[in-house]
Amino acid sequence: MSRILQSLQGYVPSLLRPISQKPASRVSTSITQVRGKKKSSRGGKDPRIQLIHYSLYHPLTPRPLKFSYLRHLRHWTIHRAWQLYKANMRRERELELERMYNSIRDSCEKLKTIGDGGRLYRIAISKQGLGQWGGIGTRIPTEAPGRNGGWDYTYKNQ
Amino acid sequence: MAAAGRTALSACLRQISSRPQSAALRAAGAVRFNSTSAAPSADAASTPPPPPSDVTTSAAPKDLPPPPPLVDELASQHMEYEDLKFKVQTGRRRRTLENMPFETYQMALQVLKKDREEKIKKIQLEQARIERVRETMEEGPEKDTVLRSMTRKLDELKVFADINNPRVKFNFDTGNYTLDKPIYRYLADRKWRALKRPTLMQRLEQMNVVPDIVPSINPVADVELRFSGAVIQPGRILSSGLTEKRPTIKVIPFTPGEKLVTIAVVNPDVPDLENDSFTYQLHWLVSNVPISHLHHQAIGTGAQKSDTIMEYLVPTVQKGIKYARFAVLVMEQEGGKLDAEMLKSKVVRERFNTRSFMAKNKCEIIGAHMWRNSWDEQMKDVMIRNNIPGWDKMFKRVRD
Secondary structure (H helix, E strand, O other), X not given: OHHHHHHXXXXXXXXXXXXXXXXXXXXXXXXXXXXXXXXXXXXXXXHHHHHHHXXXXXXXXXXXXXXXXXXXXXXXXXXXXXXXXXXXXXXXXHHHHHHHHHHHHHHHHHHHOOOOOOHHHHHHHOOOOOOOOOOHHHOOOOOOOOXXXXXXXXXXXX | OHHHHHHHHHHHHHHHOOOHHHHHHHHHOOOOOOOOOOOOHHHHHHOOOOOHHHHHHOOOOOOOOOOOOOOOOOOOXXXXXXXXXXXXXXXXXXXXXXXXOOHHHHHHHHHHHHHHHHHHHHHHHXXXXXXXXXXXXXXXXXHHHHHHHHHHHHHHHHXXXXXXXXXXXXXXXXXXXXOOOHHHHHHHHHHHHHHHHHHHHHHHHHOOHHHHHOOOOOOOEEEEEEEOXXXXXXXXXXXXXXXXXXXXXXXXXXXXXXXXXXXXXXXXXXXXXXXXXXXXXXXEEEEEEEEOOOOOEEEOOOOOXXXXXXXXXXXXXXXXXXXXXXXXXXXXXXXXXXXXHHHHHHOOOEOOOHHHHHHHHOEEEEEEEEEEEOOOOOXXXXXXXXXXXXXXXXXXXXXX
């Protein structure tokens, strides 16, 4: 057992080291002691601050954007144009949806007054078959099968 | 984002304009130096681009009467004229904000320019609508409401037309602007509300100027106070030597138009020994100060003529008093010009009541500032110089 631990020592340094040899916690070297200040057993700062430091100064974290004024102005201009373009696209899409909705509504109104007793209108607004577009194969994939065992034995391809 | 924005911008450029220019530009990988016209760059360099008014008046809606002359309140989009002058002089083309040779940036400029043209069309439409309402609608409160809301919408559109312009941002950031254009008024107001106004409100509230002198203050104009040329941050404790001479005051309203204001400096911390309390004192009262969005100086060099109702009384604080607050109140005279002689005969320094003054003279506070004074090394000399008694007395707290 002790041999195994010794072989591990190179990798896990804190396993075999006696307690007294633990790396000394960071202690204030100033002579005046601040009363009432708690000494944390680990030493150092608040873990939340440590976490922020870790993520802010991690080598994989990209450096903050530091631009000269003109470069920042170009960046800003491009950003504004891009936002404008996106907003225009969004508005166009909304207007198109609105146009389609209005068109459907007008068509239904016309079907209502066409003089066939409302038959075509009823067919148009019936919700039969709704939600089964594309058949069973287009079910939204999920992590686990459905409640009914995940297999519809009564299903027949039409 | 840059790569995505670049491809998407090029895509949208392809959508909005089927001009061969952008395709050639991409293919050659070169950057054109002309961002304003679709003509070849050689022509563009030699012929001046048409003034913006020609561009915009041609795009008038057909079902409406001919639009009024172009909004001269919009910021100029480009500095091409200067550019050309420079070319004539030196034979070289100067680098400007509009011709910086970066492909994505140039594409972005095209997008923004197209959007601006659309906004200008909207502005003209709105102007024509306002004209029509003004001519056809019956007089009455309803018409005023309609016109007010339409004008507000028009102002918004004018801001929207310029807010994406890098030239405008550059001018604003470098301080090279005046408040004659709506866009600069908007930007200046936004900047003031971001830091200066909250700071002022914090000082006024923490030092209890707000419930002590007036029940509430909603500043809409920036007030800049200078003693001996030094700009004073609100709430600072100033040395008595500095405050011995009157300050100069700038009032910066962010709405257009001429205004008449009254400026008062009130001290709410004068000890009142008879009642074992504190009372007010008026230190300075100047009425009928004309200011506007283009003329900010209310008092000081370059200020227009105004009526001093009460001369500046040197602020003093006796020994033993912690400090005294001096509130500068800028009040708009909503009833027009005040009668200076009448005020001179009626206003008294001692126990000055700001609220009743405001109510009697129809004044409304549009801006405020404050500073503090305390007993310091120079205070005795200042009091002796100005014949103010009390420099040899000290206040002590009495335990009861």
